[in-house]
């Protein structure tokens with residue numbers, strides 16, 4: 788079994804709604820930013836750890852607008 792120390796800390800990408808985690812055969816993890824498909828400001832595979840990101844959306848946050856009627 789591999790421990791969590793095997794993967795570097797991805798920073799914000801590790802808890803972002805827009806990320807898709809890809810694990811290859813070697814067990815390496817890649818963080819694919821799904822925003823990159825629609826917005827050229829984002830990189831498909833951002834260099835981690837991502838410490839600041841304008842597209843970050845906390846996991847579990849549905850991103851619905853509130854109080855905007």
Ligand code: SF4
Nearest residue numbers: 800803806820840842
């Ligand atoms: S929006 Fe930013 S934090 Fe979220 S997955 Fe893309 S690069 Fe990572």
